[in-house]
Amino acid sequence: MTGRFRPIAIIETVTFPKIELHVHLEGTVRPPTLMQIARRNGLALPADTIEGLAELYRFTSFRHFLDVWTLTTRALQTARDFRQVVVDYAAEAASHGAVYLEGIFAPSEPVQRGCSWDEVYSGYCDGAQEATELHGVQVRLTPDIARSHLEEIAEINAGYAVAYAGRGIVGLGLGGDEARFPPELYRRAFAIGRDGGLGSVPHAGEAAGAASVRGALEALGADRIRHGIKAAADGGLVRELADRGTVLDVCPVSNVRTRSVASLAEHPLPDLVAAGVSCSVSTDDPAMFDTDLTREYAAAAQLGVSGRECYAAGLRGALCDDELRDRLRATGQAFDWGTPVLAGECD
Numbered sequence: 567m568t569g570r571f572r573p574i575a576i577i578e579t580v581t582f583p584k585i586e587l588h589v590h591l592e593g594t595v596r597p598p599t600l601m602q603i604a605r606r607n608g609l610a611l612p613a614d615t616i617e618g619l620a621e622l623y624r625f626t627s628f629r630h631f632l633d634v635w636t637l638t639t640r641a642l643q644t645a646r647d648f649r650q651v652v653v654d655y656a657a658e659a660a661s662h663g664a665v666y667l668e669g670i671f672a673p674s675e676p677v678q679r680g681c682s683w684d685e686v687y688s689g690y691c692d693g694a695q696e697a698t699e700l701h702g703v704q705v706r707l708t709p710d711i712a713r714s715h716l717e718e719i720a721e722i723n724a725g726y727a728v729a730y731a732g733r734g735i736v737g738l739g740l741g742g743d744e745a746r747f748p749p750e751l752y753r754r755a756f757a758i759g760r761d762g763g764l765g766s767v768p769h770a771g772e773a774a775g776a777a778s779v780r781g782a783l784e785a786l787g788a789d790r791i792r793h794g795i796k797a798a799a800d801g802g803l804v805r806e807l808a809d810r811g812t813v814l815d816v817c818p819v820s821n822v823r824t825r826s827v828a829s830l831a832e833h834p835l836p837d838l839v840a841a842g843v844s845c846s847v848s849t850d851d852p853a854m855f856d857t858d859l860t861r862e863y864a865a866a867a868q869l870g871v872s873g874r875e876c877y878a879a880g881l882r883g884a885l886c887d888d889e890l891r892d893r894l895r896a897t898g899q900a901f902d903w904g905t906p907v908l909a910g911e912c913d
Contacts, residue, residue: 581663582873583897584859585880586848587767588792588815590710590741591648591669591690593851594655595638597623603650604641611637625855628824634854639675645689648676652693653700658852660701662859666884666894667703668767669694670739672710673726674719683726691733704890706736708767711755713742720755728762736885737765739792740782744774749781756786765789765885767815772826776800783812790815790883795826797843798834808842813883818865819857820850836869844879845871874903 595603597619604611613619623634642648652669659667673686687709694705709727711720727735738759740752749768756766770782772793779797782788783806794814797803807814816835821827827834839845847866852858863873877898884891 581860582903583665583877583901584659584663584863584873585846585877585884585894586659586664586667586859587790587813587846587880587883588817588848588850589655589659589667589669590851591651591655591671592635592639592642593854594658594849595642595651596853599650599654600638600641603647607641607643607647609641609643611641623854623856625823631824631851631854635851638854639672640679642676643679643681645685645692648686648689649693649696652690652705653697656697656701656703656705659859660703664703664859665897666706666880666886666890668706668708668736668885670708670710670741672712672741674712674715674723678715683722687726687730687735688733691730691735694734704886704894705734706884706886707734708737708739708765708885709735710739710741710769711752713740713744713747713751717751717755720752721758724755724758724762727759727764731763735764737767737789740768740770740786741792742769744770744772744778748774748778750785753785760787767792767885769793771796771814772821772824776803779803779807783810788812789885793817793821793826795821795834795838798837804838804841804843807838811844811882813844813846813879814838815848815883816845816866817848817850817862818869819862820855823855823857830865830868833865833869835866835871839871839875844882845876846880846883847871847876872903874898 597616671690676686694707697705711723727738766786766788767790768782768786769792771779775796779794790813792815822830847862849857849862881894
């Protein structure tokens with residue numbers, strides 16, 4: 567396994583409330599759900615048992631991650647599929663104490679395979695509503711623009727995101743190869759999103775350096791940065807992030823798995839927090855990186871960042887309305903954060 571990572575030993579006596587701002591819904595699909603959806607759609611898989619699929623999910627490299635990602639996204643073909651992945655993940659997140667989450671999805675990928683934009687958007691939006699009704703987790707959505715797709719497609723995607731803003735879409739993201747496709751290429755698409763009232767939540771500073779984060783702030787008007795950890799190498803940028811109050815969506819286990827950091831012990835999260843940068847904690851692609859929300863918060867605790875701090879940062883970064891923010895704040899205030907609930911052991 568990459569990244570010198572030992573499994574975290576978790577002791578959780580109390581499930582405390584958690585906010586998750588960075589989870590790719592396609593990356594939440596675990597083997598039983600993938601098998602169910604693939605059979606429903608008549609898609610052959612490389613294994614014909616759940617145990618066999620689980621072996622395929624054992625992360626070995628970033629290339630392996632991309633292979634499993636492709637396998638999963640090919641299986642998701644209908645509005646029913648998109649709805650299901652939201653509902654299923656909300657149930658999982660709720661079991662770890664989640665009270666609010668912002669799910670990411672990449673609409674242009676299924677559209678390229680023949681789905682309509684409306685089918686993709688309506689499926690995910692219906693899932694967000696159903697997830698809240700069934701599991702009590704407030705779910706909002708932040709579709710990603712794929713960096714590898716044409717700028718024209720990015721602008722169409724932004725237009726649909728704005729059109730569905732009344733159904734749970736709250737932000738517009740940007741994902742993919744940071745080095746080859748810098749933020750500046752997507753100014754017009756993000757202008758469409760901002761003009762339509764959506765937040766700007768691009769990925770930056772995960773694989774690429776501080777320039778990627780600066781580009782996201784200046785060209786895309788980023789309200790939050792997904793990952794952003796490479797900003798730690800630039801003291802001036804760290805001060806700017808702290809002064810702006812820009813929240814970073816940090817995914818510690820994912821960063822180790824993908825070798826964005828060499829080990830958890832070397833993760834810049836505690837340095838960023840010490841410098842005054844607000845850092846929320848999320849799972850990124852939990853099914854593919856063998857993680858969950860409890861494990862991520864445990865990793866943060868191992869680095870000296872408490873669940874209370876993570877919740878507060880999540881509250882600051884959430885793209886929700888004031889009424890819901892007040893309710894989430896009340897949830898955090900009502901919880902007794904004095905009880906130590908997490909312990910872990912990592913390299």
